[in-house]
Amino acid sequence: MLGRGLTRRDLIERGGTLGLAAFVAQLPGVLEAKGWLEDAYAQSGDVVVETLSGLVAFILPGDDPYSEAQGTKTDEPGGIAAGTVPVFIRNLDAFVPVAIPGVGTGTLPASGGVAMLLNRYALEVNPASGEGDSISPFARLSFDDKAKVMQLLEADPLWDDTEFKFVSGILPGFVGFLAWSEAGVIDADTREPKSRPVGWKLAKFDGPAEGHPEFRGYYRGHRSARKRRRHRA
C-alpha cells in the first residue's frame, strides 16, 4: 500500500489507455538506474503544474508568461489560456490527483514522472535553468532549449524497448490534441463548451454543425464505379 490509500496496482491501472500504465510501472527502476529516483520524489504538485505549463506553451504558445519565458509570446491566447494544463494533468494521471510527496515506495503518477524527466533533462541542456523565477527548470528554458530537452527525451538509449519511447513520442501530440479541442472549456454537466474554445478561434474552425453546404457534385460526372460483372441483384 502506498500513500493516500493507493496501491501500486491502483496507480498502474489508472495510467489509462494512453499506455502510461507501463510507463508508471517501469519508472522507478529506470530512474534508479539514472540516479534520479530521489529527485523524482522531491517533485511537488506545484512543480508538476509549472513544468507541464511550460510544455503546453511549448506546443501552443500564446500571450502567457510561459510563452514569454521561452521567447515566443504572441498577442493572442494559446494553450495556457485554452485551459489545457489541468486537463492534461488529469489525463496523464487518469483521475489520480497529483500527489508525489507521500506516494511512497516504488511508483509515481504519470504527470509527476513526466515533469521530473523534463526538469532533469532541462538541467542537462542548460545547468543555469536550476535557478530563476519559475520553480521548474524546464519552464525556465528558451524554446530552442526545450526542443533540445525533447530530443534528449526521445533519444536516450536507456528508454529503448520501454514504455518511455511511447510516452516521449505521444506527449506533443496529446498536448496538441487537447489544446485545439474543447477540453479546457467543457461543462461537465452538459458536455457542451462554456465558451468558444481557443483552438477553434485560432484555427478559424466553425465548430459543431449538423451539416454544411459543401456538396460539390460528382467528379467528372462519375456516379457509379463499373463492376467486372453485375451481381444478380
Place this chain on the structure above:
Amino acid sequence: MRDVIVIGAGGGGPVIAKELAERGLDVLILEAGARNAKPEEEWRHLENDANNPVDGYFRFGPSDRSKPAWLRELPQNSFLWQVSGVGGTTLHYYGNNPRAAPGVFRGYKGDDKAAYDREHEFPFSYRSFIPYYEWVEHTLPVQTAAMGTKEEVFLEAAAKMGLPLQRGKDITRNAHRPQENAILQPRGNAGRTGDPDKLTYPDARGCTFCGFCFQGCYEPRGAPRNLSAKRSTDTSYVPMALTADKWRRGGKAATLVADAFVIRVDTADGEARGVTWRDTNTGEETSEEAKVVVMAGGCTENPRLWLNSGLPNPNDWVGRGYTDHHFDWLIGELPRYTGSSKGPGSGARCDFPGRGGLENVGLPPALQAFSATFSDAGIAGHYDNNVGLKKAGADTLGRLVGPDLRRALRNVDRLLNVLVITDDDVEAQNRVTLSSILPADENGPVPRVEFHQRARSRRTRRNREYLAKKAAKLLKAAGAREIHRVAWPPLILHVHSTMRMGHDEANSVLDRGCESRAVKRLFVADNSALPNSLGGPNPTLTTQALATRTAEKVFKRYFDGDPWVKTDTPVVSTERKVTKAVRALDL
C-alpha cells in the same frame, strides 16, 4: 447451446452474425464495450468528448467512462487506436471501401507480380472473391463518393500529375478516383445547407457534410438507425442481425449482449465448445456453450484472448505478422479554401498497385493538431531523431510545434492532408504478446503490441518513400505553398493479419476457410484473419467480404448448409422491410 457465438461487434463480427442469423442459426454476439443504443443523445460533434483515449466515448474501455480504460503495453513510439463498443472501429472510420489490390491474391499473373508480398498472399484467387465483394457492396451499400471542396482540390491535382481516372472498382494501374464509400450520398437538403432545421430526416437524406465522421455518425437527425449516412456496422449489419427474422423468411434474430468482455474460449478435445465472459459493470462471469465460436475482437485482442485461453500455438504465429500500412502524413498549406474540416472524412484517393495508395483526409482542429505533432522524426527545424528519412519533396520533416504549429493551423479550412497508405510486408517481428511489465487487469493478462518501425523490410520502406514523394507532388500540384512531411511513427489504425489465414501452415494460424488449424470449430472473422495488408487499400470491405465467405464455410462445415453468395440475392441494409423492423424494435 447456441449455434454460434461471435466475440466482438466491430467491423467483422456483425457481418458473420448477420449472415448466419439470416440462414436461421441461433447467434449470440458479445461486445466488450458500450451498446451505443442512442447516438443522437450519447454522442457529440466534439473531438475531446469522442476521441480522447483516456475517457472519450470512443476510447478502448468499458462503457462506464468513470472507470479506467483498458491497459496495453506499447514499448515504442506509436499509438494504438482501438475503439470498443458496438460498431468497433467502424464507428470512427471514414467508410472508405476500396477492394484489395488483385496482386495480393494467389494466382495473380500480372506483370507486376513480383512487386507484392508473395510469401503471404491470399490463399485463393481474386476472381473467386469478387462475388463476396459484390455481396457486401450491395448490402451496405457502397457508393461512389460525392465531392466536397477538399476532394475537388485533391482530384484535380492528381489529374495534373498525369494520373488517369479509374472508373471501375478493381485496381489495375496507377490512377486517381473518388472513393468507393460506405456512405449514403447526399439527397434532399443534405450537403446543400447548414441550416439545422432543414437537415432533419427525411428533408435531408444521406451525408450532410457535417465533417464529424470520426466522432460517430448520427446524421441526418431523426433518421432510422439503418438510414444513418455512414454504414458503420452499428447502422448496417448489427440492425440486420437483430432483425433477421423480420426481413428474411427463415431468419432468426441474433442476440446482442454489450458490456460483455470475453475472457476465455472454452475448449475440449481440440474443439471450441463455448466462451466465458465477464460483465464489465458487475464483474459477474458467465459461460455459454456453442457449436461454433467466432473470434472478432480485433488484431490485438484476438491474440490476447487466444493466449489467455491457453490455446495451442504450434508454429508461434498467433499474434505475429501485424501490418498497419506503415502510414505517413503530409500536410499542405494552401492559399485557398479547401473545406478540410467539412464533409466526409475522405472522398478521394490514388492507387499505386504494388506500392500502396494515397487518400485525402479532412479533420477538425484537435485531430489536425495531433496529426501534425505525432512524429518519429523529431521536431521540424530542430532535430530528426536519426530517422533516416528525407523530406521527399516537402519543405519540412518532423513534427510541428510552437510558432510553426500555430502558423500552420491558422486556418484549418485551408489545409489539405494526404495519408500515405503503404503496401507493407507481413513481418514476424511486429506482433502481439502478453505484457510482462503490467499486471493482469480484470480481464486477464494484457497485450503488448510491438512494432519495429526502423527495421521494417526494405520493400516496405521503399514503398513508403515512393508514396511520400507522390504525396508531396500532389500537394504541389494542388498549389500548396508549404508542405510538411510529419513522418508518423506507427499509428496502428489500419490493422491486419495477426491471426492470418494462409496456404502455408508454417506461417499462418487459419486455414483457407478462416478456421483455426489448431482448434476446430473456432473461426476468426475480422481484420486479424487477413493474410496481408491488401496492397494498401483500406481493410474494412475486404474483411467484411471475407467474413461473408467465412459464414458460408461455417454453415457448410458444421450445419450441413449450402453456400448462398453465388446463387442468392442480398438484402440491402436500407431496404424498407429492414427499416420497418428497426423502427418496430426502436433500435
